[in-house]
Amino acid sequence: xxxxxxxxxxxxxxxxxxxxxxxxxxxxxxxxxxxxxxxxxxxxxxxxxxxxxxxxxxxxxxxxxxxxxxxxxxxxxxxxxxxxxxxxxxxxxxxxxxxxx
Amino acid sequence: xxxxxxxxxxxxxxxxxxxxxxxxxxxxxxxxxxxxxxxxxxxxxxxxxxxxxxxxxxxxxxxxxxxxxxxxxxxxxxxxxxxxxxxxxxxxxxxxxxxxxxxxxxxxxxxxxxxxxxxxxxxxxxxxxxxxxxxxxxxxxxxxxxxxxxxxxxxxxxxxxxxxxxxxxxxxxxxxxxxxxxxxxxxxxxxxxxxxxxxxxxxxxxxxxxxxxxxxxxxxxxxxxxxxxxxxxxxxxxxxxxxxxxxxxxxxxxxxxxxxxxxxxxxxxxxxxxxxxxxxxxxxxxxxxxxxxxxxxxxxxxxxxxxxxxxxxxxxxxxxxxxxxxxxxxxxxxxxxxxxxxxx
Numbered sequence: 211x212x213x214x215x216x217x218x219x220x221x222x223x224x225x226x227x228x229x230x231x232x233x234x235x236x237x238x239x240x241x242x243x244x245x246x247x248x249x250x251x252x253x254x255x256x257x258x259x260x261x262x263x264x265x266x267x268x269x270x271x272x273x274x275x276x277x278x279x280x281x282x283x284x285x286x287x288x289x290x291x292x293x294x295x296x297x298x299x300x301x302x303x304x305x306x307x308x309x310x311x
Numbered sequence: 312x313x314x315x316x317x318x319x320x321x322x323x324x325x326x327x328x329x330x331x332x333x334x335x336x337x338x339x340x341x342x343x344x345x346x347x348x349x350x351x352x353x354x355x356x357x358x359x360x361x362x363x364x365x366x367x368x369x370x371x372x373x374x375x376x377x378x379x380x381x382x383x384x385x386x387x388x389x390x391x392x393x394x395x396x397x398x399x400x401x402x403x404x405x406x407x408x409x410x411x412x413x414x415x416x417x418x419x420x421x422x423x424x425x426x427x428x429x430x431x432x433x434x435x436x437x438x439x440x441x442x443x444x445x446x447x448x449x450x451x452x453x454x455x456x457x458x459x460x461x462x463x464x465x466x467x468x469x470x471x472x473x474x475x476x477x478x479x480x481x482x483x484x485x486x487x488x489x490x491x492x493x494x495x496x497x498x499x500x501x502x503x504x505x506x507x508x509x510x511x512x513x514x515x516x517x518x519x520x521x522x523x524x525x526x527x528x529x530x531x532x533x534x535x536x537x538x539x540x541x542x543x544x545x546x547x548x549x550x551x552x553x554x555x556x557x558x559x560x561x562x563x564x565x566x567x568x569x570x571x572x573x574x575x576x577x578x579x580x581x582x583x584x585x586x587x588x589x590x591x592x593x594x595x596x597x598x599x600x601x602x603x604x605x606x607x608x609x610x611x612x613x614x615x616x617x618x619x620x621x622x623x624x625x626x627x628x629x630x631x632x633x634x635x636x637x638x639x640x641x642x643x644x645x646x647x648x649x650x651x652x653x654x655x
Contacts (some may be wrong), residue, residue, distance in 0.1 A: 241472055245619055247620045250624065257618075293643045294643070295642075298643055
C-alpha cells in the first residue's frame with residue numbers, strides 16, 4: 211500500500227466530509243464514504259471515483275473549482291483538479307507548488 | 312788514367328832531352344851519356360838529331376820498360392791484393408762459418424736443452440697425473456669398500472628392522488583383532504541399550520498421545536470451547552480493546568473490527584490513526600487462518616476507507632492496457648494535466 215496515496219485520500223475525504231463526520235466514524239467505515247481506485251504515477255496520483263459509491267458527494271461539487279482550491283489547501287498546496295469523462299477522477303500533483311489554481 | 316800519366320812522363324822526358332841538347336849546344340857542355348858534343352866536335356846536326364832521337368828512343372824504351380815494370384808491379388800488387396783479399400775473405404768466411412757453426416751448435420744445444428727440459432716437464436706432469444689417477448683409484452676403491460661395508464651394515468639393520476616390524480605387525484594384528492572383537496561387543500551392548508531406550512521412549516509417547524487424545528475428546532464432548540479457542544461460526548467475539556468509559560470494540564471471526572456508535576458523552580473515545588492500525592494488526596494476528604482469504608481491497612479499506620486499490624504505474628496508458636480505465640478517461644486526464652487542469 212502506498213502511504214502517500216492513503217494520506218492524500220484521507221485528506222480528500224476528511225475535507226469533503228468536514229462538519230458531517232468525525233475521524234472515528236471515517237476510520238470505522240460506518241459512514242458512507244466515497245470509493246476510488248488510486249493510480250500512482252511518477253509525478254501525480256489519480257483517484258478514479260466509483261460512479262455509484264459517491265459517499266453522498268455530488269458530481270457538481272467534485273467539479274467545482276472551489277472544491278479544488280479547498281482540496282489543494284488541505285494537501286499542502288499541491289495542485290488538484292477533477293476530470294470528467296465516463297468517470298470522475300481526482301488528480302493530485304505529488305510535488306507541492308505546481309500551478310496551484 | 313795511369314797510362315795517361317805515363318804518356319805525360321814520356322812526353323816530359325822527350326822535351327827535357329830536347330832542351331838539354333839545345334842547352335849543350337849553346338853552352339859547349341857535353342851532356343852525360345854515350346853521345347857527347349865533345350867526342351864529336353865536328354859532326355853535323357843530323358847526327359846529333361839521330362843521337363837525340365836514339366836517346367829519346369832509348370829513354371822511351373827505358374820509360375816503357377819501367378812503366379811495364381811498374382805496371383807489372385802494379386799488376387802483381389793487384390794480384391797480391393786480390394789474393395790477400397781472397398785470403399782475407401776466405402779467412403773471414405771460414406771464421407764466419409766457424410762462428411755460425413758454433414752458434415748453430417749453441418742454438419742446437421739450447422734447443423736440445425729446452426726440449427729436454429720440456430720433455431722432463433711433460434714427464435713430470437704425466438707422472439703427477441698418473442699419481443693423481445692412482446690416488447683417485449685408490450680413493451674410489453676405498454669409498455667403494457666403505458660403501459659396501461655401510462650397505463652391508465644397512466642391509467643388516469634393515470633386516471633386523473623388518474624382522475622387528477614383522478613381529479610388531481603381528482602383535483598389532485593380534486591386538487587389533489582383540490580390539491575389534493571388544494568394539495563389536497561394545498557396539499552390540501550399546502545397540503541393545505539404545506533399542507531398550509527407544510522402546511521406552513515410544514511407550515512414553517504413546518501414553519502421552521493417549522492422554523492428550525483423551526483430554527481433547529473430553530473437551531469436545533463436554534463443550535469446552537474456551538479450551539480449543541474456536542469461536543462459534545459467524546458469532547461475534549467480543550474483545551475489550553478500550554478500558555474506562557469507552558465502549559469496547561468487537562472483532563468478528565474474519566478479522567473485521569466493529570466500532571460501536573458513540574454517544575455525545577463518548578466523543579473523547581476516538582482513535583488516532585496509529586491506534587487504529589494497531590487494532591487492525593492485532594485483529595489480523597488473532598485470525599491468521601482467515602487473513603489469507605481476505606483481498607487486498609478489504610485490507611486497504613480498513614486503512615483508508617473508500618480507497619479500494621492502489622497501483623503504481625510509470626504511464627497512464629498502462630492502466631488503459633490493463634482495462635482499469637477507459638482510453639477516453641486517460642486522454643482527458645492527460646489533456647487536463649498538460650493544460651494545467653483549468654476550470655471547465
